[in-house]
Amino acid sequence: MPNIYWSKNAIASIGPSGQSSYSGAREAAEDSSNTTNTTSTNAIVSGFIRTSSRGGAAFGFRRSYWGFDFTGYTEGTISNLKFNFKPSTGSTGTLSNRLAQFNGFGTEVGSNYSTGDWWDSIENPLVPYSNAFNSPDSTTVQAITLNSTAITDAGTDGFLKLVLMNTGDYNGIAVGVDQSNITNWNVGNNSTGNIYLSFDYEAPGYGNKVNSILPANVSQINGISNSNISQVIGV
Amino acid sequence: MVYISQNLEFNENKIIYTDAVIGVEWEVMMDWEDTLMSASAAYICEGGGDILEIGFGMAISATYIQSHTINSHTIIENHPDMIPKAQAWAADKSNVIIVEGSWHDVKDTLSTYDGLFMDTYGDQDMDKFSTVLPSLMKAGGKATWWNSMTGSENYYGISDVTYDVYDVNPPLNSYFNYNQYYLPKKQF
Numbered sequence: 001m002p003n004i005y006w007s008k009n010a011i012a013s014i015g016p017s018g019q020s021s022y023s024g025a026r027e028a029a030e031d032s033s034n035t036t037n038t039t040s041t042n043a044i045v046s047g048f049i050r051t052s053s054r055g056g057a058a059f060g061f062r063r064s065y066w067g068f069d070f071t072g073y074t075e076g077t078i079s080n081l082k083f084n085f086k087p088s089t090g091s092t093g094t095l096s097n098r099l100a101q102f103n104g105f106g107t108e109v110g111s112n113y114s115t116g117d118w119w120d121s122i123e124n125p126l127v128p129y130s131n132a133f134n135s136p137d138s139t140t141v142q143a144i145t146l147n148s149t150a151i152t153d154a155g156t157d158g159f160l161k162l163v164l165m166n167t168g169d170y171n172g173i174a175v176g177v178d179q180s181n182i183t184n185w186n187v188g189n190n191s192t193g194n195i196y197l198s199f200d201y202e203a204p205g206y207g208n209k210v211n212s213i214l215p216a217n218v219s220q221i222n223g224i225s226n227s228n229i230s231q232v233i234g235v
Numbered sequence: 236m237v238y239i240s241q242n243l244e245f246n247e248n249k250i251i252y253t254d255a256v257i258g259v260e261w262e263v264m265m266d267w268e269d270t271l272m273s274a275s276a277a278y279i280c281e282g283g284g285d286i287l288e289i290g291f292g293m294a295i296s297a298t299y300i301q302s303h304t305i306n307s308h309t310i311i312e313n314h315p316d317m318i319p320k321a322q323a324w325a326a327d328k329s330n331v332i333i334v335e336g337s338w339h340d341v342k343d344t345l346s347t348y349d350g351l352f353m354d355t356y357g358d359q360d361m362d363k364f365s366t367v368l369p370s371l372m373k374a375g376g377k378a379t380w381w382n383s384m385t386g387s388e389n390y391y392g393i394s395d396v397t398y399d400v401y402d403v404n405p406p407l408n409s410y411f412n413y414n415q416y417y418l419p420k421k422q423f
Contacts (some may be wrong), residue, residue, distance in 0.1 A: 016257070016259065017259050017260075017261065017409040018407070018408065018409050018410070018412055020383050020384070020410070020411075049257065051254075051357070052238065052356075052357045052358055052359060052361065053261070053356065053357065053383070053409065053410050054263070054264070054354075054355075054356050054381060054383055054410035054411065055354070055355075055361075055380065055381035055382060055383035055390055055410075056361075056383035056384065056390040058409065058410070060257070092256075176362055178237075178359070180256065180257065182257075
């Protein structure tokens with residue numbers, strides 16, 4: 001089971017101070033602050049705050065963006081793809097989050113996040129990569145199953161880029177009740193840290209002709225797992 | 236921590252507090268609003284009579300209201316740091332009544348009014364204001380409120396409202412950063 005650690009990351013935020021519009025803050029042209037390629041412990045990786053202010057409410061959002069390089073894994077079959085993270089005990093509020101498709105970090109995972117990626121580089125309408133999941137206020141490592149869309153994108157592009165959003169952000173609904181949902185993680189470095197993808201990988205089948213049959217037509221052979229090859233060898 | 240549990244800092248030109256949990260300094264009110272407070276007071280006092288002011292703040296609007304010819308001036312204030320200031324301000328004003336508490340909690344003890352100015356902060360009941368407002372107004376009464384939105388709309392969704400537009404140039408702050416203030420006017 002290979003592991004791929006993050007190649008790029010960013011944590012960005014906007015509001016709540018001065019942000020009186022839910023959608024205005026959520027879908028702003030730029031964030032108000034960001035940090036790239038952090039390895040921090042107890043980093044706030046997602047958040048949604050609604051607080052009653054003067055004649056209305058103020059809204060704050062925080063997201064984290066993650067890029068993973070799948071180079072070397074594009075020819076075969078990826079399955080059982082999971083997003084692994086290590087929470088910290090600094091979290092507060094409702095810690096329901098969701099992972100979705102992100103298009104930043106350049107055409108590959110070659111560029112750092114830029115301030116305009118805040119909303120514009122999130123696929124719209126949102127393309128979920130996971131169901132909603134809870135990030136517990138603990139230090140127990142968690143593994144979140146990514147869906148078939150994420151698997152397809154990883155295999156097709158050779159890069160998987162995603163955004164972590166609190167469900168108060170993901171759902172796009174301006175709630176009318178004050179709340180403060182802050183999710184903290186221990187990030188770690190990009191080779192042995194705490195944020196990585198794990199998956200099963202099956203290398204592609206034999207790429208040449210088999211008894212004059214083109215590779216494209218030997219799907220029945222390509223689809224056989226290694227454990228069953230003895231049946232072929234035994235023929 | 237909710238607003239009324241925060242410790243307010245009273246400066247010459249603004250009231251602020253710092254939310255330690257999220258590390259943000261919030262302006263509650265600032266003196267750049269003076270013109271807007273004056274205009275708000277003028278509108279609700281056009282017919283004189285009994286005036287209700289919800290939220291004391293820096294006493295800017297309260298002082299303007301007192302400059303008009305009115306019968307009574309009721310002020311509702313719920314922040315424990317603000318109440319003593321309102322009481323001290325009212326000490327030499329015979330027609331002022333200070334009501335302590337949330338406007339929503341005390342609404343059933345109130346009368347009806349010829350003018351009403353709603354300007355609260357951190358108000359957990361603000362979504363109920365549009366429903367309660369008519370019960371506080373006399374026929375022909377005039378109401379306005381702090382309008383955090385720009386353009387001809389209001390947070391409360393109150394209908395049949397007209398707006399006077401004021402050009403403003405507020406310093407960067409946590410509650411209003413537009414260059415035009417739409418003063419709402421609602422007559423019953």
